[in-house]
Amino acid sequence: MNKIVHLDEISGVLTCGAGCVLQNLNDYLSEFDLMMPIDLGAKGSCHIGGNVATNAGGIRLIRYGNLHGNVLGLEVVKANGEVLDCLNTLKKDNTGFHLKNTFIGSEGCLGFITKVAIQCAPKPKSIQLAFLGAQNFDKILMAFRKAKHDLGEIVSAIEVMDHKTMEMVEQHTPMSSPIGHYPFYLIIETSGSDEVHDQEKLGRYFEGCMAKHFILNGVTVSSPSQREKLWHIREKIAESFYKDGYVLMYDVTLPLEHYYDIVAEMENYLGNRSHRxxxxxxxxxxxxxxxxxxKEFSQEMINYIEPYLYKRVKELKGSISxxxxxxxxxxxxxxxxxxxxxxxxxxxxxxxxDPNCILNPYKVI
Amino acid sequence: MNKIVHLDEISGVLTCGAGCVLQNLNDYLSEFDLMMPIDLGAKGSCHIGGNVATNAGGIRLIRYGNLHGNVLGLEVVKANGEVLDCLNTLKKDNTGFHLKNTFIGSEGCLGFITKVAIQCAPKPKSIQLAFLGAQNFDKILMAFRKAKHDLGEIVSAIEVMDHKTMEMVEQHTPMSSPIGHYPFYLIIETSGSDEVHDQEKLGRYFEGCMAKHFILNGVTVSSPSQREKLWHIREKIAESFYKDGYVLMYDVTLPLEHYYDIVAEMENYLGNRSHRxxxxxxxxxxxxxxxxxxKEFSQEMINYIEPYLYKRVKELKGSISxxxxxxxxxxxxxxxxxxxxxxxxxxxxxxxxDPNCILNPYKVI
Incomplete structure (x- = not known):
C-alpha cells in the first residue's frame, strides 16, 4: 500500500496507497512543482492513510484547508470485507451521499482506508519567514490580525510560543532565540509566486508592527538554510520536552480571545505541583x-488535571481534541x-x- | 431561520440560520471586510442551508475550496425530530466521528439543516479581471496552466466559454464580446491584498500569453464597473439560453484533457437534431x-441523449453531476x-x- 497510483499533473490530484509516508509523497511531488496540502512534525514517519483517518491538521491548515476539503476520494475496506470505491479524483462531484467523508477523522473505527486521492498544492516559488518577539499575548493578537490583513493570500503558517517554551528549548538543546528574550514569540511564514512582491509585503508588515509596538523585535529571512534554522526551534520543542520530566500534552482549540488564558489558569490551578x-x-x-x-508520572495528577481542564475548555467553547x-x-x-x-x-x-467491533476496537466509542 | 446568530470577527466564522439568502450574508459580511467562500449565479435567492445540503460549488471554489472544507458546524433536525448539535465554530476539532459531513451534499435526504457555521474569507483589497480570446481549446489549456503558475495564490476564478455560447448571448441580449470574435474565451479573475502587485502579476501574465500565442487578444480591467460589465456577459448566459429554444442543461466534471471533447462529440452524435x-x-x-x-421539448431526444452522454462521461472518468x-x-x-x-x-x-422516508422523498435513492 505504499505505491503512488497516479498523478494528474494538470489538476494536481495525487492518488496513492494509504501506506505512503507523507515526506516521501512530498519528495515525489516536488519534481512536478507540487506539494502535499498538509505538513506535520511527524512527516518522516506518518502514513497518509493515518493522516486521513485522524483528520490530521498541522501547520499548513491555515493556508490550504483541512482534509475534508482536500481529500477528493478514498478506497475503503468495510468491516465485512467489501471494498467501497469512492476513489474520485474530481474537484466537483455530487453523485449521491458523500460517503468518503464518513471515514475522514473516524480514527479507523468505521472502515479501513486503503487508497487516497488528494488535491495537492502548487509548490511556492518564494517562501519568507518572520520570527518576532512581543510583550504580551494581546500584542500577539494584534500582530496576528494585521498579518491576516496585510499578508492575506500569502500567509502559510502563523505559530506562537511562550517564553517558557523557549526557555525549555534553550535548556535542553543547543538552540537559542535568534532575537533575544521576549514574553511571546510569533513565527509567520509566507508562500507565494513572486519573491519581490512577497518580500515587499512582509517588510512592510514588519515595519508596521514595529511602528505600532505590536512587536518589540524580530528578523525576516528568505534563504532555505536560514528558514530551516528558525523552523528548527519550533520543531525541536517536542524533542526537548521529553528531557523536561514527564510531560502531559494537551491538544485543544480555543476561540482566539481565550487562546492563552488556559495556560495561565492551569498554572494557577496547579501551583507548585507542576514543574512547568x-x-x-x-x-x-x-x-x-x-x-x-x-517531575514524574502521576495518575493522581492526571485525575486532578483532566476533568478540570476539559470542563474549562468546554466552558470556553473550545475543543478538547x-x-x-x-x-x-x-x-x-x-x-x-x-x-x-x-x-x-x-x-x-x-x-x-462495524457491528462486531473488529475495527480499531475500544477506541472513540 | 433567516437570522445571523453570531460572527467571530477575528476568526471570520459566521453562524446563521439555514434560511439566510447568500447575497444577504455577503452584504452583512462586507461591513467586516469579510465575504462568503462561495459565489453562485443564484446568490440573490438561494439559501445557505440549500447550498450546504447540495454541496454547491460556483465560481470561487478554485480559490476558497469546497463546503466540506469551509463548513465548520451544522445544526440538523433528524427525521425523528431529535436535534443534532454539530454547530462547531472551530477550525480544528477532532472529537468523535465527523457527523456534520454526512449531511453536506445529502440533498436533504438524511436530515434537515437548520443552522450553519462557516469559515468566511477576507474580502480582497484588489480584484482584477482578464477577458481573453484563444484560437482553440489546447491554447486555452496552455493559458490555464500558465495562470496557475504565474498568478498562483491570487487566482479566484477561471471560466471558459466557446464561441457558440457567445453567439447565443449576442443574439438574445444587447451584450457583445469586448474583444471581437474568437473560437474560445477565457475569463480570469484575481483577488489579492495589494493592487500594484496584482496588476503587475496579471500584466506580466497577459504579455507572456500573447508572446507565446496562447491567446490572440484580450483586455484586463480593475475598476468595479468595468469588471461587472465583463462578468455580466458570463452571468447572462443562463438568461439568454431560455430564449434559444428548449435547452437541456448538463452539469458534468471531466478531466481537463477531455473537458471540451464531449461538446464536439455530442454535436456529432446529434447532427441536425439539435439547434445548438x-x-x-x-x-x-x-x-x-x-x-x-x-427547437422544442422532446422526451424522445432526452432518451436519446442522456444514456449516451452519461455513459461517455463515465468512460472519460468524469462526474455526471x-x-x-x-x-x-x-x-x-x-x-x-x-x-x-x-x-x-x-x-x-x-x-x-430516515427509516420512513419522510425527508425529501423520491430523491437521490
Missing part, C-alpha cells in the same frame, strides 16, 4: 498545545463534549459499519 | 456546463456511476437516518 506549564501552537487555527511538565482525536485516552470525555443525540448517532454509525 | 450544442463553465475545477438547445446533485432527474443513473457496494451503503444510511 507552557503553551505553543498553531495560532492561525486557534490550536494550542498546552503542556504540563511534572484539536488534531489528535479521541482514541483511547479521551474516550471517557466524549459524552462530556458531545450531546447524547450526537453520541447515539456515532454509536449507530459504528453499529451500521 | 455549446459549452461553458468553471474550467479551474473541470466543471463543464454542456447545453443542448432543441458536478454541482447540481442527483435529485429526481438523475436518480435512475446513480447505479450506473456508483458501485453496488456504494449504493447499498447509501441505502443503509438512508434507512438509519
Amino acid at each position: 506549564v507552557f503553551g505553543f501552537g498553531h495560532l492561525g487555527d486557534g490550536n494550542l498545545h498546552l503542556q504540563i511538565s511534572l 484539536a488534531e489528535h482525536g479521541i482514541g483511547f485516552l479521551k474516550k471517557q470525555y466524549l459524552p462530556m463534549v458531545q450531546s447524547n443525540v450526537n453520541v447515539a448517532l456515532m454509536r449507530d454509525m459504528k453499529k451500521l459499519l | 450544442v455549446f459549452g461553458f463553465g468553471h474550467l479551474g475545477d473541470g466543471n463543464l456546463h454542456l447545453q443542448i438547445s432543441l 458536478a454541482e447540481h446533485g442527483i435529485g429526481f432527474l438523475k436518480k435512475q443513473y446513480l447505479p450506473m456511476v456508483q458501485s453496488n457496494v456504494n449504493v447499498a451503503l447509501m441505502r443503509d444510511m438512508k434507512k438509519l437516518l
Whole structure:
C-alpha cells in the first residue's frame, strides 16, 4: 500500500496507497512543482492513510484547508470485507451521499482506508519567514490580525510560543532565540509566486508592527538554510520536552480571545505541583498545545488535571481534541463534549459499519 | 431561520440560520471586510442551508475550496425530530466521528439543516479581471496552466466559454464580446491584498500569453464597473439560453484533457437534431456546463441523449453531476456511476437516518 497510483499533473490530484509516508509523497511531488496540502512534525514517519483517518491538521491548515476539503476520494475496506470505491479524483462531484467523508477523522473505527486521492498544492516559488518577539499575548493578537490583513493570500503558517517554551528549548538543546528574550514569540511564514512582491509585503508588515509596538523585535529571512534554522526551534520543542520530566500534552482549540488564558489558569490551578506549564501552537487555527511538565508520572495528577481542564475548555467553547482525536485516552470525555443525540448517532454509525467491533476496537466509542 | 446568530470577527466564522439568502450574508459580511467562500449565479435567492445540503460549488471554489472544507458546524433536525448539535465554530476539532459531513451534499435526504457555521474569507483589497480570446481549446489549456503558475495564490476564478455560447448571448441580449470574435474565451479573475502587485502579476501574465500565442487578444480591467460589465456577459448566459429554444442543461466534471471533447462529440452524435450544442463553465475545477438547445421539448431526444452522454462521461472518468446533485432527474443513473457496494451503503444510511422516508422523498435513492 505504499505505491503512488497516479498523478494528474494538470489538476494536481495525487492518488496513492494509504501506506505512503507523507515526506516521501512530498519528495515525489516536488519534481512536478507540487506539494502535499498538509505538513506535520511527524512527516518522516506518518502514513497518509493515518493522516486521513485522524483528520490530521498541522501547520499548513491555515493556508490550504483541512482534509475534508482536500481529500477528493478514498478506497475503503468495510468491516465485512467489501471494498467501497469512492476513489474520485474530481474537484466537483455530487453523485449521491458523500460517503468518503464518513471515514475522514473516524480514527479507523468505521472502515479501513486503503487508497487516497488528494488535491495537492502548487509548490511556492518564494517562501519568507518572520520570527518576532512581543510583550504580551494581546500584542500577539494584534500582530496576528494585521498579518491576516496585510499578508492575506500569502500567509502559510502563523505559530506562537511562550517564553517558557523557549526557555525549555534553550535548556535542553543547543538552540537559542535568534532575537533575544521576549514574553511571546510569533513565527509567520509566507508562500507565494513572486519573491519581490512577497518580500515587499512582509517588510512592510514588519515595519508596521514595529511602528505600532505590536512587536518589540524580530528578523525576516528568505534563504532555505536560514528558514530551516528558525523552523528548527519550533520543531525541536517536542524533542526537548521529553528531557523536561514527564510531560502531559494537551491538544485543544480555543476561540482566539481565550487562546492563552488556559495556560495561565492551569498554572494557577496547579501551583507548585507542576514543574512547568507552557503553551505553543498553531495560532492561525486557534490550536494550542498546552503542556504540563511534572517531575514524574502521576495518575493522581492526571485525575486532578483532566476533568478540570476539559470542563474549562468546554466552558470556553473550545475543543478538547484539536488534531489528535479521541482514541483511547479521551474516550471517557466524549459524552462530556458531545450531546447524547450526537453520541447515539456515532454509536449507530459504528453499529451500521462495524457491528462486531473488529475495527480499531475500544477506541472513540 | 433567516437570522445571523453570531460572527467571530477575528476568526471570520459566521453562524446563521439555514434560511439566510447568500447575497444577504455577503452584504452583512462586507461591513467586516469579510465575504462568503462561495459565489453562485443564484446568490440573490438561494439559501445557505440549500447550498450546504447540495454541496454547491460556483465560481470561487478554485480559490476558497469546497463546503466540506469551509463548513465548520451544522445544526440538523433528524427525521425523528431529535436535534443534532454539530454547530462547531472551530477550525480544528477532532472529537468523535465527523457527523456534520454526512449531511453536506445529502440533498436533504438524511436530515434537515437548520443552522450553519462557516469559515468566511477576507474580502480582497484588489480584484482584477482578464477577458481573453484563444484560437482553440489546447491554447486555452496552455493559458490555464500558465495562470496557475504565474498568478498562483491570487487566482479566484477561471471560466471558459466557446464561441457558440457567445453567439447565443449576442443574439438574445444587447451584450457583445469586448474583444471581437474568437473560437474560445477565457475569463480570469484575481483577488489579492495589494493592487500594484496584482496588476503587475496579471500584466506580466497577459504579455507572456500573447508572446507565446496562447491567446490572440484580450483586455484586463480593475475598476468595479468595468469588471461587472465583463462578468455580466458570463452571468447572462443562463438568461439568454431560455430564449434559444428548449435547452437541456448538463452539469458534468471531466478531466481537463477531455473537458471540451464531449461538446464536439455530442454535436456529432446529434447532427441536425439539435439547434445548438455549446459549452461553458468553471474550467479551474473541470466543471463543464454542456447545453443542448432543441427547437422544442422532446422526451424522445432526452432518451436519446442522456444514456449516451452519461455513459461517455463515465468512460472519460468524469462526474455526471458536478454541482447540481442527483435529485429526481438523475436518480435512475446513480447505479450506473456508483458501485453496488456504494449504493447499498447509501441505502443503509438512508434507512438509519430516515427509516420512513419522510425527508425529501423520491430523491437521490
